Amino acid sequence: MTDLIKPMAEFSVEGPLKSISFDIGSYNVVISESIVVQWIVMLVLGIVFFILGRNLKVRSTSRRQMAAEYLVNFFNNMVRDTMGEKYRKYTPYIGGLFCFSILSSLMGLFGFRCPTSDLSVIAAWGITTFVLTLRNKLKTGGIKGYLKGFIEPMPFMLPFNIIGDIANPVSQTLRHFANILAGSVIGGLIYFALGQVANGLASIGVPAVCSLYFDLFSAFIQAYIFCTLTMAYVSMAECGDD
Incomplete structure (x- = not known):
């Protein structure tokens, strides 16, 4: 009887x-x-952007140029609607971060481990957001205005404002990292479970359907959320020196 029991993988x-x-x-x-x-x-992104950006003309005459113009307009509108017209200079960074995040999350489809499931990768993006936020505070309010912001609206808010400055990039990092990692783990569990109990189309079709969410939809939505939070934190970091 014991010979018929196979050990679980x-x-x-x-x-x-x-x-x-x-x-x-x-x-x-x-x-x-x-x-x-x-x-x-x-x-990959360098090759794609090089192909899309070469030999552009004043009048769009190719689908390649139309695709390039669509991407540029998409990120321009994204930054303008979230941050305002004066922050349009952030468009290249937000656009690059958005594309990099999506493609990194989709690398699992090609047999690689997603960089976005590595905490150190997303932490570097979160630190970059923190630096950009700090830069905007110092640029708009100077050192005096920046320090004054810690005691507004009341002096007893000092510890809470300090914690808030640190909590923003930490929560932003953990949100992106945890969602991508959870998707990778759940996807792995689905493949593992179906390999133990199912055969045929079920072992192919179910992971394919789940991949539409955990890989495609999740990659897009997490990139969008991370970029939106980055834009919100930076644009809301203005402080005046009264």
């Missing part, structure tokens, strides 16, 4: 894998899979 979730390891003098350098995949994402 194991399912595990690991961190970024060590992809490349080499020595420089006495130091051992290890480049994680997240870094390698991000370079692949940058290469």
Whole structure:
């Protein structure tokens, strides 16, 4: 009887894998899979943007140029509607971040580990948002206005305002990271469970349907939310020096 019982396979979730390891003098350098995949994402985006942006004409005569103009208008409108006309200079950053986030989250479809499921990657984006927010506060209010903002509307708000400044990039980072990681884990569990109990079309069709949400929809919505929060934090960081 015991011979008929097959041991269950194991399912595990690991961190970024060590992809490349080499020595420089006495130091051992290890480049994680997240870094390698991000370079692949940058290469792909660079090629796509180069193709879309070359040989542009005043009058649109090709679908390629129409696609390029649509993307530019989409991000211009996105920044203008959220941040205001005077913040249009942030359009290249927001557009690049949006495209980079989506493609990074979709790399799992090609057999790679999504960089957006690596906390260190999203944390770097969150720190960038914090720096841009701090820069705008200092630019609009100076050091005096920035420090004064910590005690408004009342002096006892000082600890809460400090916590708020730190909590914004932390919550922004964890929201994006947790949603993408959860999607990867749930997707892995679905493949694992179907591999144990199902055969045929079910083992193909169910993961494909789930992928529409956990990969495609989730990648787009998380990129949109992260970029929207970045724009909101930066534009709302204005402070005056009265």
